[in-house]
Amino acid sequence: MKEIFANIPVIPYEGPNSKNPLAFHYYDANKVIMGKTMKEHLPFAMAWWHNLCATGADMFGRGTADKSFGASEVGTMSHAKAKVDAGFEFMQKLGIEYFCWHDVDLVPEADDINETNRRLDEITDYILVKMQETGIKCLWGTANMFGNPRFMNGAGSTNSVDVYCFAAAQVKKALELTVKLGGRGYVFWGGREGYETLLNTDVKLEQENIANLMRMAVEYGRSIGFTGDFYIEPKPKEPMKHQYDFDAATAIGFLKAHGLEKDFKMNIEANHATLAGHTFQHELRISAINGMLGSIDANQGDLLLGWDTDEFPCNVYDATMCMYEVLKAGGLTGGFNFDSKNRRPSYTQEDMFKAFILGMDTFALGLIKAAAIIEDGRLDQFVKNRYASYSTTELGKKILNKTSTLEELAAHAEQLGAPELPDSGNQEGLQHVVNDILFRN
């Protein structure tokens, strides 16, 4: 087969002293950290849509990048196959073991859903052969239920029964393909599941219909042998003004209210956390303490902008705090999908590789530093001591066991008259510890 990225070699690990831009400086796939190899800690995935489909087009101008990958006409089935060839060569050269997709990333959507489904069968047959040849696996699949104009009012939240049935049909097919490709998970990002104005919106009906679509997806998925996790990917806004899956806490509450919490986990995207007014770490922590940290869309946003920029992650501090949460949670059932795209002026093939090298190295460095923070132990020790009064006093233990009464706690307060101030929170001291670990040689 003709090489598509002919000028790009297999990307080697060369270590932190390397100045080679086409080499990993931190991601050393087989290096063992806290008992697992880097590649086990970091199941990296390529997002079909950004890497193989996005050309850098925005609402002010057409694309800058050529993503035809040698196909004579884009938007055809031969282009779809060229994207498969390009994707697998790309992943092999970078040592990426997983990919994820929306249905419409894989093939051009036809006017009739029956023809679209036929094309999907054809392309996934082709992908399966590539998977068998390379050992590359599917992280998750999903249905794009926000791009087609029919979803202008949402998919599960649409006002039209016919459109709702189209959403159901797409979820059904995407689940079948996820099973066919052995995907670890199935994602619901509620692209247009929200509203622009309450003046025309029945929020209760819309939310119940979304939950019902998810319930049917779980029932059907389990009936055809899907054993992985379903994920909600929270995002507060964009494209809608208000999206129902605002953040992890909201999505978890929604799942619990509708009895879906056993089958679902969170797919946390860093830039979506930013848009919700949270840190990435906050969203991960909320998911983890609820036993719902499933997978991660590893990108970053821009604090000065109010929209989703899907940048390749370069912020080592954030990546360290992310990996700290992931290590504490015992790892992910999913993986780290780079739901990130090159900037519009970075339009060359080499830029595509540099972007992934940056992202993978950022998370590898984050992993190294997070392990160092845990091994150092000062943060954990501080947190343990900070709450020690609950584990060392009778009343504290009663509060933790939920056996205390208001009367006995009040009696204790009245006996004290006034409590001593709690110890210092030591925020600056702890930030100093983190900096020491991040920047010492």
Ligand code: XUL
């Ligand atoms: C959009 C987004 C999606 C989901 C999958 O903000 O993140 O690409 O990851 O539908």
Ligand code: CO
């Ligand atoms: Co995403």
